[in-house]
Amino acid sequence: xYGTRFRRAVSAxxxxxxxxxxxxxxxxxxxxxxxxxxxxxxxxxRIYVTNEKSSTITVLDGRSDTAVDEFATCARPRGIHxxxxxxxxxxxxxxxxxxxxxxxxxxxxxxxxxxxxEPETFDLSPDGRYLVVSNEEDATATKVNVETGRIEGExxxxxxxxxxxxxxxxxxxxxxxxxxNLVHVINFEDMEVRADxxxxxxxRRFALTPDEKELWVSAELAGEVDIIDTASNxxxxxxxxxxxxxxxxxxxxxxxxxxxxxxxxxxxxxxxNHVAVVDVARRAILEYILVGKRPWxxxxxxxxxxxxxxxxxxxxxxxxxxKSRRVLKSVPVGMVPYGILIDD
Amino acid sequence: MRAATILALLLFVPLAAAAAERTPFTxxxxxxxxxxxxxxxxxxxxxxxxTRHRPYAGxxxxxRESRVIGRALGLDLKLLRTVAATPATLAAAVRxxxxxxxxxxxVVDADAAALLALADVLRDDGVLLFNISEPADRLRRADCRxxxxxxxxxxxxxxxxxxxYLAAQNWHRxxxxxxxxxxxxxxxxxxxxxxxxxxxxxxxxxxxxxxxxPRERGRNNVRLLTADPAHDVxxxxxxxxxxxxxxxxxxxxxxxxxxxxxxxxxxxxxxxxRHGAPQLxxxxxxxxxxxxxxxxxxxxxxxxxxxxxxTRTGSTEFEALSAYLKGxxxxxxxxxxxxxxxxxxxxxxxxxxxxxxxNAVAERAPLDGFLHRTxxxxxxxxxxxxxxxxx
Numbered sequence: 057x058y059g060t061r062f063r064r065a066v067s068a069x070x071x072x073x074x075x076x077x078x079x080x081x082x083x084x085x086x087x088x089x090x091x092x093x094x095x096x097x098x099x100x101x102r103i104y105v106t107n108e109k110s111s112t113i114t115v116l117d118g119r120s121d122t123a124v125d126e127f128a129t130c131a132r133p134r135g136i137h138x139x140x141x142x143x144x145x146x147x148x149x150x151x152x153x154x155x156x157x158x159x160x161x162x163x164x165x166x167x168x169x170x171x172x173x174e175p176e177t178f179d180l181s182p183d184g185r186y187l188v189v190s191n192e193e194d195a196t197a198t199k200v201n202v203e204t205g206r207i208e209g210e211x212x213x214x215x216x217x218x219x220x221x222x223x224x225x226x227x228x229x230x231x232x233x234x235x236x237n238l239v240h241v242i243n244f245e246d247m248e249v250r251a252d253x254x255x256x257x258x259x260r261r262f263a264l265t266p267d268e269k270e271l272w273v274s275a276e277l278a279g280e281v282d283i284i285d286t287a288s289n290x291x292x293x294x295x296x297x298x299x300x301x302x303x304x305x306x307x308x309x310x311x312x313x314x315x316x317x318x319x320x321x322x323x324x325x326x327x328x329n330h331v332a333v334v335d336v337a338r339r340a341i342l343e344y345i346l347v348g349k350r351p352w353x354x355x356x357x358x359x360x361x362x363x364x365x366x367x368x369x370x371x372x373x374x375x376x377x378x379k380s381r382r383v384l385k386s387v388p389v390g391m392v393p394y395g396i397l398i399d400d
Numbered sequence: 401m402r403a404a405t406i407l408a409l410l411l412f413v414p415l416a417a418a419a420a421e422r423t424p425f426t427x428x429x430x431x432x433x434x435x436x437x438x439x440x441x442x443x444x445x446x447x448x449x450x451t452r453h454r455p456y457a458g459x460x461x462x463x464r465e466s467r468v469i470g471r472a473l474g475l476d477l478k479l480l481r482t483v484a485a486t487p488a489t490l491a492a493a494v495r496x497x498x499x500x501x502x503x504x505x506x507v508v509d510a511d512a513a514a515l516l517a518l519a520d521v522l523r524d525d526g527v528l529l530f531n532i533s534e535p536a537d538r539l540r541r542a543d544c545r546x547x548x549x550x551x552x553x554x555x556x557x558x559x560x561x562x563x564x565y566l567a568a569q570n571w572h573r574x575x576x577x578x579x580x581x582x583x584x585x586x587x588x589x590x591x592x593x594x595x596x597x598x599x600x601x602x603x604x605x606x607x608x609x610x611x612x613x614p615r616e617r618g619r620n621n622v623r624l625l626t627a628d629p630a631h632d633v634x635x636x637x638x639x640x641x642x643x644x645x646x647x648x649x650x651x652x653x654x655x656x657x658x659x660x661x662x663x664x665x666x667x668x669x670x671x672x673x674r675h676g677a678p679q680l681x682x683x684x685x686x687x688x689x690x691x692x693x694x695x696x697x698x699x700x701x702x703x704x705x706x707x708x709x710x711t712r713t714g715s716t717e718f719e720a721l722s723a724y725l726k727g728x729x730x731x732x733x734x735x736x737x738x739x740x741x742x743x744x745x746x747x748x749x750x751x752x753x754x755x756x757x758x759n760a761v762a763e764r765a766p767l768d769g770f771l772h773r774t775x776x777x778x779x780x781x782x783x784x785x786x787x788x789x790x791x
Contacts, residue, residue: 192679193679193682193683193686195465195468212468213468214465214468214469214472215465215468215679215683216676216679233468234676235465235676235679235733236465236466236468236469236472237469237711238468238469238472252468252471252472254472254711257731257732257733257739258676258733277731277733277739278731303776305737305738305739305775305776305777308737327737
């Protein structure tokens with residue numbers, strides 16, 4: 057099975073090489089461009105998926121939802137993010153201690169931010185000038201100037217920092233520490249830790265409600281989402297997931313998203329192979345959607361009509377129609393897909 | 401975060417407390433200077449088959465990764481290592497450390513006899529001991545002790561993991577090759593129990609000897625030993641390893657070898673790559689300069705368990721911490737998936753186990769399809785109904 061996968065990756069890489077050489081790629085992707093939003097680059101309609109075990113990035117065409125390309129990137133790529141105007145995207149590679157910067161339009165590597173200690177995930181400051189990166193091995197979060205690649209601040213955190221999330225005003229950044237069961241509330245300006253909040257076992261990712269009054273945190277081994285009141289930094293609630301037929305220990309939530317209108321949350325349940333749909337106001341689970349094996353990464357399209365799910369242990373992406381809450385399609389990608397970026 | 405733990409979670413800790421103002425909390429660590437298990441054993445011609453390292457680095461790694469938890473709790477966490485000259489001086493060392501530092505939790509790296517003697521002497525001393533390196537089943541059965549917690553899996557758990565794997569593979573007919581040492585007997589006995597439990601058939605259990613004597617060929621020749629009866633797999637019980645290393649690829653029929661060679665059941669392996677394991681392995685390797693093995697993992701887990709109790713109870717009181725550790729609210733992240741907790745009937749940490757070759761983890765036990773009425777982790781080892789431990 058591995059042999060086949062590697063061969064496919066190699067031949068995909070070869071195809072890319074040829075396309076780039078002929079300058080054919082730009083033409084190909086222009087055809088997929090959708091309506092332009094102001095102060096933003098023309099969307100390419102592409103979907104980028106980081107594959108942490110094959111160290112590749114798979115490119116899907118968002119219209120046909122088929123893989124059109126797979127190219128080699130740095131080692132163990134995980135977190136993936138746009139820059140402010142969506143002309144570039146960042147990929148964190150833990151095994152190379154680097155954040156690679158690609159041009160969205162061409163998928164060309166344009167910059168390497170080096171000397172990052174095992175970057176896993178990160179978030180872009182609202183002004184687009186900084187990344188805050190969780191350094192998994194170093195138990196720190198670093199403030200990286202995007203333009204210069206320099207580290208301008210660091211916070212000492214619990215072991216295995218993971219999810220990173222900025223508030224809209226850019227003043228506060230939240231970082232979860234998986235091994236310490238802590239959410240760190242960090243003052244971005246000087247990277248001082250303002251509060252350490254204990255949550256459920258193995259906190260992973262965050263979502264803020266649109267009014268930023270509630271911070272939702274997935275606790276992987278507790279099988280729940282914990283809700284923190286952002287004004288007091290206190291836990292005010294939790295949602296325990298248990299799809300029918302599963303046991304508590306099989307439910308390991310990781311990524312979560314809240315829709316722009318703040319009504320609905322999607323939570324990837326890891327070993328339970330489902331995505332939960334949650335009514336945010338009532339904190340009630342509306343439905344469990346069966347996807348591939350061990351879903352972690354989630355991404356919504358701009359119009360929120362489609363939810364893309366990275367299934368880490370079945371090496372594919374499930375594409376969910378959010379209205380009918382049904383999986384429309386699953387698309388094979390590289391080995392152990394982690395992050396998804398949709399350029400629409 | 402259910403009701404039982406919500407109190408602890410409501411703790412919101414201001415960070416003003418500098419290290420100097422933090423309350424010290426000391427965890428004891430004990431080992432024995434002349435522990436025979438760590439004596440260097442050289443095989444013929446200077447080959448070193450097994451090098452066992454003291455697992456202290458595991459405890460050290462756990463303490464390091466707890467420093468920020470200490471900050472959040474307002475505690476100055478410390479680890480105090482004591483090397484006792486002999487097993488007989490262990491108890492005195494525990495009492496000294498307790499009186500000097502207030503330490504009540506002790507991670508103990510010692511064999512079955514030393515652990516048992518220690519637990520008996522300290523029965524009324526208000527301390528809790530954590531076994532990190534002794535798999536003997538008797539410590540989880542008739543010789544169990546209330547003050548002795550087992551972080552390292554028992555032999556019964558390890559052989560149950562293997563039996564599940566063989567059953568899942570449909571390798572039901574097993575030929576057992578058994579060495580002459582007491583540990584070999586223990587391994588073979590544990591496997592026989594597991595075979596019955598999971599419906600495997602031991603077609604024969606043959607003793608082997610390490611020798612070149614042609615008159616002994618029925619017991620020293622691997623081809624002859626494995627010629628009959630018909631079997632699907634060979635289970636090797638050879639704790640020494642000198643005979644066993646020549647068994648794979650030398651069998652009469654092309655049959656896989658499991659047990660102490662080939663596919664092995666362990667608490668931990670450096671090639672385990674799920675549930676956060678790569679991060680733990682990398683942290684350990686950076687600190688210790690070697691790969692993490694079972695006892696290292698158990699030493700790490702013991703310290704992390706104590707820190708977890710501090711976190712969730714918000715207390716430093718011995719009774720509160722012990723009750724939390726022994727209670728059912730514990731959901732310890734063992735870096736192996738399913739949350740781990742202690743079995744109330746024998747103080748054994750229930751945990752997933754790894755079935756691995758020299759460089760890959762083939763499976764994690766419990767395997768899919770093995771069910772249990774309360775917790776599938778209890779398909780591994782001595783379950784409550786058959787437990788003869790009286791705590």
